[in-house]
Each structure stands twice: as C-alpha cells, then as structure tokens.
Amino acid sequence: MRFLSVLFLVLLVFGCSEKHTPKPRGFFRIDFPKKSYSELQGNFPYEFEVPDYATVSANRTNPAEKDWITVEVPANNAQIHFSYYDLQNGSQPARELLIELMEETRSLAYKHSIKATAIDEKIFINRPEKVYGTIYNIHGNAASPMQFFLTDSTKHFLRGAFYISEVPDIDSLRPVINFLEPDVIRMIETTHWK
Template sequence: MILRRNIVLLFPVIFILLFAACEQSGTPLPRGYFRIELPEKEYRTFDTIFPYSFSYPVYARVIPDTRPNAEPYWADVYFPGFRASLHLSYKTIKNEDQLFEYTEDGRNFINRHIPKATGFNETIYTNDEANVHGMLYEIRGREAASPMQFFLTDSTRHYLRGSLYFNVTPNNDSLAPVIRFLSEDIRILIESMEWK
C-alpha cells in the first residue's frame, strides 16, 4: 500500500519534470528578416508633357499624383516590389522670393525628421550643362519616416522636390538593403534630370 501511494505521488512529479525538460532554452534568438530579392538595374526615360524628364528603373512605375491637394506635374515613382514611393512635387518659380520659400519649406520638412534621425548626409548636385542644381539628403535613423529627400532647381523657373517613403512601419535598420538599392536609382534620377 505504501508502494502504491508513493507511485501515485511520484507520477505527477515525473510528469512535471519531463514537461519542464521539454521546454526550449531561455536564450533569445535574434529576430530574422525575409531575404529581399533585388532586381537587375535597367533604366528607361520618363518624358511626357511634364516640364521635366528623367531616367527611372524598369521595376518602377511613374504615376501622376491625382490626390485632391496635388498640384500640376506632381507624380509618384512607385516601387511595387518594395512597397516604396518617391513623391515628386513640382513648382514653377515666378520670382526669387518663391525660390527662397520653396527651398526653406523643403529644409523645414527635412528638419521635422531630426527627432527620429541619428544623422544626415548632404550631397550637392550640380549639372551646369542641363542647368540642374540641388541637394540630396540621406536621413539615417531607425524610425525616420523618409530616409531620402532631395530638391532640384534651375534657380529661375523650375523647382522639384522628392521624398522617399515606404508603405510599412518605419524600421530603417531592416530596410537598409532596400534603401541602399533605391538610393542608386534616386541618384540616377537626379543625374539624368532635364528641364523642358
């Protein structure tokens, strides 16, 4: 009888020990991200009735902006494989004050990213032959909403601002390979820009 009672008490203890031994170790594993397939680089020209033209990758689409607040010649360069869009805002310059206003608006927009940014890179672009001048801003930081922005102008008539956005929760650490990949495309767009 004592043996039977000991076996009955021992059975739950053995069961609990076996169950506890089957758990995974308490060591946390690093979070993994999906492998992102990057397409081959190939470009085509956007040349329509818009007052500007540029080269963009074949894996992107240029879509005129039809939102209610959109102005003429605004467009999005949409990268469906990356759920990303490069928003292009065009303005006609009528006087020197407008150029200053557009440039300051662009800088203020970039400055809104400072609380989430860990750093900035600024690159000056000058193409005297095409009369295209501007600045590219690369915004570093895990939660920066727009990792790349730029403006281009001829200082007398044309002003174009671009901002790269992803249609995902910002985590630029995991998006870093895609941001690097698309930064090449944005540089090609800037370097190939021509006014009409």
C-alpha cells in the same frame, strides 16, 4: 505507488535539465529585380531616368498640378513624390519664390529630426545640364529616408521625397532603402530641363 512517485521525480529532474534558447528574430527575405532604367515618359518640363520596375502616375494628393508625379515601386511599397514649380509663372519674383521653396524643402526634411538619428545634407551640381540642388539623407526610424530639391535657379524647381509605406523600423527597411537609394540618386543625376 512509491516506485511511481520516485520515477516521476527522476524524470522530472532529468527532463528539465535541457536548456532551451529562443530563436533569433528573423526578417522576411526580399528578392530585388535587376536594375534597368528608361527615360521618363510624358510631357513634363523635366526629364530623368526611371527604374523599369517602377510605375509613374499623377500625384494623387494634388491632382490639379499636372507636373506633379509619383514614381512608385509597388513590390517594395515605396514612392518618390515629385512636385514641380515654375519660378517665372506667378506674381512673386523668381528669386523670392526660389528662396521660399528651398527653405520649405529644408523645413520638410528637418521635420523628420524627431525620429531621425542624423540628417546629412549633400550639395548636387550638374553644370552642363544647369541642375543644382541639395540632397537630405535622413538616417534612423524616420518616415522618409531621403528628400531633395533640384533647380536651375531661374525657371525650374523640382522637389522630391522618398517614402516607404511601412512602419519605420530601420532594421527591417534597411535592405529596401539600400536597394532604392541608388535609383533616387540616378533620377537626380539624370535630371535635365526641357
């Protein structure tokens, strides 16, 4: 009996001497498709290039607005919501409406400042197509990594908001954001008015 007790103690001491370290936290591997683009299909007052792996549908939150669309990338659970305003179709003067919509877009982008670590504003100018705007890059664990508006300052105003329908964890979403941000920039750069 004494021999078994000593053997048990020896095994216990030498068996517990190995150190175990936890495995590092891992993330899912995400395979991205090859980038290719085609012109937006539909009768809208604007046009731009859309990724071929995206689908375009009417905006579900406001179906009465026929020129509001959502560009979805289902594989990444991402959406870019577009809302269009005709600056000359209303009781309000175009200049006042333009200023109001620009301020509303800025306000919507800065609502993410609660979770954002930084918000960068970039001016966008495409003189040949008469497309001007501001791009808001939102850094950190915000729900929307990018928002923007585009206008010709007299008739057209297009607002866009890029969302990923996942818990905002920048570490796990960074690969998806890095893959899709160039697509959003391509949509902005290829925008022209009809």
